[in-house]
Amino acid sequence: MAQVTGTVSSTTDVFSAVREMAIEFRFMPGAKINETELAEELGVSRTPVREALNRLVTEDLIDFRKNYGFFCRTLDLEDVLHLAEAYKTFHLSILPIVFARAGKAEVEALLASTQQMAAHGNDMPPCEMARADQAFLHDITMLTKNPVMVQINGSISARIRFLRKVMLEGYVCKRAYFRNQQSVLELILAGDEVEATKVFADYLTIDASEAEKALARGLGRIYLKAAH
CATH class of the missing domain: 1.20.120.530 (GntR ligand-binding domain-like)
Known part of the structure; x- marks a missing residue:
């Protein structure tokens, strides 16, 4: 799981933090993203994390698989x-x-x-x-x-x-x-x-x-x- 320093305080901050993680492959390529763990690391609830991940799916920075959840994009x-x-x-x-x-x-x-x-x-x-x-x-x-x-x-x-x-x-x-x-x-x-x-x-x-x-x-x- 990606590591962050400190906590974030707004929905915009959460999105920016998770987006940077996705861009820099701080999640393992192809690995499932644990929303609960990510929320705990950022010091927020799961709701803004889920919103950030959904937005990143539209940018093709995160993959979503129905019934399975969010995954880091592959890198091959x-x-x-x-x-x-x-x-x-x-x-x-x-x-x-x-x-x-x-x-x-x-x-x-x-x-x-x-x-x-x-x-x-x-x-x-x-x-x-x-x-x-x-x-x-x-x-x-x-x-x-x-x-x-x-x-x-x-x-x-x-x-x-x-x-x-x-x-x-x-x-x-x-x-x-x-x-x-x-x-x-x-x-x-x-x-x-x-x-x-x-x-x-x-x-x-x-x-x-x-x-x-x-x-x-x-x-x-x-x-x-x-x-x-």
């Missing part, structure tokens, strides 16, 4: 490859809309933020890099001015964050990673959609070999924590 290579494909395909599909709708000032503001990240990237731990990765894709998606696309991005990014975090641990020069973000934004400002698509595709690509290695490391970490 097929799942990871499907998610990686959806992650890349979706974000590449929004790029033409970004070119059509993004304002210059908006892109310049994102570029300034990314430049600051690049300047300090080597000091950033993988968990923060994964969040920065999510934030960058959220900001790019916001440039479409389409709230449904923003919602889709949030779902995909949350489901892939654990894998991305494990992958980012292998980056020796983290500044170069953030410079890739910077290049995408500079090309948007320059109006070069063809080159921006190439750079963005490289940024988003997770090949099968890379995914398999990250999955093995991630599963090893999950089961090692469970053993302790």
Whole structure:
């Protein structure tokens, strides 16, 4: 069972806490979630826990099986490859809309933020890099001015964050990673959609070999924590 520090005090807090557990696989992949134990750990009744789990089912972060209850989503290579494909395909599909709708000032503001990240990237731990990765894709998606696309991005990014975090641990020069973000934004400002698509595709690509290695490391970490 996942471990938390302290207790939570509101329905929103419960949802946020349980969502973070699901994203980070603090529940064992494929394991049944004990609502009573989880409620006790969070210091709340089962009602807000059940509400949180139901909401997370709609985000595909938790599985529900009729007559059996709630389960942590699985984490196997097929799942990871499907998610990686959806992650890349979706974000590449929004790029033409970004070119059509993004304002210059908006892109310049994102570029300034990314430049600051690049300047300090080597000091950033993988968990923060994964969040920065999510934030960058959220900001790019916001440039479409389409709230449904923003919602889709949030779902995909949350489901892939654990894998991305494990992958980012292998980056020796983290500044170069953030410079890739910077290049995408500079090309948007320059109006070069063809080159921006190439750079963005490289940024988003997770090949099968890379995914398999990250999955093995991630599963090893999950089961090692469970053993302790």
